[in-house]
Amino acid sequence: MEKINIELRMFMTFKQYLPEGSLEGKAKMSLDDGATFGDILKILSIPVELPKIVIINGIIQGISDEINARILKEGDIVSIFPPVGGG
Amino acid sequence: MEGYTGKILRVNLTDGEFAVEDLDPDLIRQYVGGRGLGTKILYDEIDPAIDPLSPENKLIFLNGPLTGTGAPAGARYMVITKAPLTNTIACSNCGGSFGPELKQAGYDGIIFEGCSEEPVYLWIDNDNVEIRPAIDLWGKTTHETDDLIKAEIEDKFVARDTQIACIGPAGENMSKLACIISNRNRAAGRTGVGAVMGSKKLKAIAVRGTKGIKIANKEAFKKAVISAMDKLNAGPVTHEALPALGTPVLVNIVNECKILPTYNWQSSSYENANKISGETMAATIVTKHKGCFACSIACAKCTKVDSPDFKGEGEGPEYENIILMGSSCGIDDLAAIAKASYLCNELGMDTISVGGTIATAMELFEKGYLTEKDAGMKLNFGNAKALVAMTEKMGRGEGFGLVMADGGAPLAEKYGHPELFMGVKKLEAPAYDPRGVQGMGLQYATSNRGACHVRGYSMANEILGVHEKIDPLVTEGKAAVVITFQNLTAIIDSAGLCLFVALCPGFLYEEVQGLLNGATGFNYTIDELVQAGDRIWNLERLFNKKAGFTKEDDMLPKRLLEEPAGPNNDVCRLNEMLPEYYKLRGWDNGFPTQEKMSELGLK
Structure with missing residues (x-):
């Protein structure tokens, strides 16, 4: 099966779910073509219900249920945060 | 009257007289207090067309009805005046313990009028109000002022409880970026309210109060406080993100969303954002967490920098000024940003506007519109030492710092490129790029x-x-x-x-x-x-x-x-x-x- 490569960036409490050997909260991942955001959660054992903010290529995504089915593509940068805020 | 004290202190600095006045309950109800009520008072009492630094301007410190009551996050007082930086209405808002102490002394607020000939400070100990000479305090930093006023108080318990709001050298020099500092590191920051205080030769207000605050319906209030606390304690931002990392928690997320002002807004993401993030700050310079009066969020971060070039200690930096002094100046050195923030607090300047002004100067310099000879130093993007040196010069009104101390708009105008000022109505913009929000x-x-x-x-x-x-x-x-x-x-x-x-x-x-x-x-x-x-x-x-x-x-x-x-x-x-x-x-x-x-x- 064809593979795609993405960059995963995890912040704050989500850093604990990164694959071993990841540096500065970042990891390269090779996924099956057609893989979804939900697949990343499964591979890294991230509980689906954890509240989170998801950003793909700088675009902030909608609520979790919709985002889980989002199909990823080659070169995507996926950033995951817990809820944050306040300037 | 409950929640409020119903009293406002009016101080005329020209003739050194003061009076205690009753607040109109109907007016309070319509404008709630603080920012609303202060704006109404100012609107009714001054001509909005006046020069903000003239004796005709008034400087109003005003609490809200919840200030100091024990309502969660109810610590704020507001400073309402005509703003020197923008010429608009000003309302700068500040936490800490000054507002609650003022209410304990029996006043919802203070209206300052006129202008003193010599530097003075106002001393309030409940009903005892005095205008005291401040010649010895003039020229001192905000921290020195805080220490010196407290050292004058004989009773150590009174000294401990006294809360002080003051200006630093920047306010004295009437820098349009000057703020008012209370509790040493909390600021009524924006639009130059500290310059109005300086124009009136008012160095500080020191207050101590023991009167208590009346609550209208204690049972209903208690219920409301519990409900508010339950919400704040369940909120991921107010219960986790802000207590853990403070406002700098935003650096990484704003950068990932590509709305992070960088190189004076020439770009909206920064390759070194992680070096100036809340996570890096927590791992390197944060020593403890601190909250304002009656606040469970405790977003303030006490910090200490040991590196020889930027040695210092204080609170912050906060998200906004990390970005304006950091990525917007192309600077990824958190120690330098912290040092520049400490200087702003000690010299009494708004960190956001100082950062925004330096970023404008750096772009002017990079493009050759402003020279090393003009500025007295190389103001290239990424120059962390220049950030700190220029912040100090601005705060003390020295050399080219005096030119920059009136903000980015006049600076960009003076060097022929007003389009390089990144703000609105002469107020330097904060740290979210609206091209992506x-x-x-x-x-x-x-x-x-x-x-x-x-x-x-x-x-x-x-x-x-x-x-x-x-x-x-x-x-x-x-x-x-x-x-x-x-x-x-x-x-x-x-x-x-x-x-x-x-x-x-x-x-x-x-x-x-x-x-x-x-x-x-x-x-x-x-x-x-x-x-x-x-x-x-x-x-x-x-x-x-x-x-x-x-x-x-x-x-x-x-x-x-x-x-x-x-x-x-x-x-x-x-x-x-x-x-x-x-x-x-x-x-x-x-x-x-x-x-x-x-x-x-x-x-």
Whole structure:
């Protein structure tokens, strides 16, 4: 099966779910073509219900249920945060 | 009167006299307190067209009804005056313990009038009020001033409880970026309110109070406090993110969303953002957490820098100035940013405006419009030592620092490139690039004190999804969102609460209503509070109209309107939002119509 490569960036409490050997909260991942955001959660054992903010290529995504089915593509940068805020 | 003390102290600095006056309960009800009531008093008592640094300007310190009552995050006092930096209405808001102590002494606020010939400070110990000489304090930093005033007090318990608000050398020099500092590191920061204090030769206010604060309906208030605390303790931002990392928690998320001002807004993402992030700050310089009076959020971070070039200790930096002094100056050295922040607190300057002004100077320098000879140093992007050195020169009014101490707009104008000033109404913009968060662009353009994030933080929904998740990249519907946040913020400010409560899901009018009604017994309806927020916003707008502003001033810097950036490589499409904003506000030509004014009871 064809593979795609993405960059995963995890912040704050989500850093604990990164694959071993990841540096500065970042990891390269090779996924099956057609893989979804939900697949990343499964591979890294991230509980689906954890509240989170998801950003793909700088675009902030909608609520979790919709985002889980989002199909990823080659070169995507996926950033995951817990809820944050306040300037 | 409950919640309030019902008393305001009026001090005439020209003749050294003062009087205690009663506040009008009807007026309080219409304007709530703090920002709203202060604006009403200023609007009625001064001509908005005056020079802000003339003796005719008044300087009003005012609490909200919830300040000091024990309501969570109810620590705020506000400084209302005509702003030297922007010439607009000014309301700068500050936490810590000064406001609560002033209320304990029996006053909702103080109105300063006129101008003293010699430097003075005001001493308040309950009913004992004195105007004292401050010649020995003039020239001192805010920290030195705090120490020296307390050292004069014989009773060590009185000294311990005394709360001080003061200016540093920047305020004395009437720098238009000067702020007022209380509790050493808390600032009524924006629009140059410290310069007004300096123009009146008022170095400090020291207050101690023991009178207690009356609550109208103790049972109802207790219930409202518990409900508010439950919400704040369940909110991921107010219970986890802000207590853990403080406001710098935003650095990484704002960068990932590609709305992080970088190189004076030439770019909207920064390759070294992680080096200046909240996580890096927590791992390197944070020593302890600190909260304002009665606040469970405790977002303040005490920090210490050991590196020899930037050695120091204090509080912060905060998110906004990490970005304006950091990525916007191309600087990734957190120690230098912290040092520049400490200097701002000690010398009494607004960290956001100082960072924004230096970033403008750096772009002028890089493009060859400003030379090393002009500036007295190399002001290239990335020069961390120059950031710190120039901050100190600005605060002390030395050399080229004196030119820069009046802000980015006059600087960019002087060197022939006004388009390199990144702000609105001469107020340096805070740290969210509206090319990727459209509502914030409308907010900057329409805020009554210039480019400001704390007058309507639509970021809360556009990026953070606190109350409702909405798309930051579209303009549709943003006018209504911005108006909702602007009016709500006017009520939160006027009540004496910290705006951060609105970063808690569901902490909206109902919570504020519960707290206000418990404390004051006013029995406000939600509709009444929504209308009061609208009234306050419109009155501020009318002040600006009389000060000479027109709708042409509701404008963003050209760069944000014409040079694409952000995740969609877009501009801020202000023209798609502004007409709808005016329409929903009930304004014609940028100002309230007669009909709108009648609806709100404004003249």
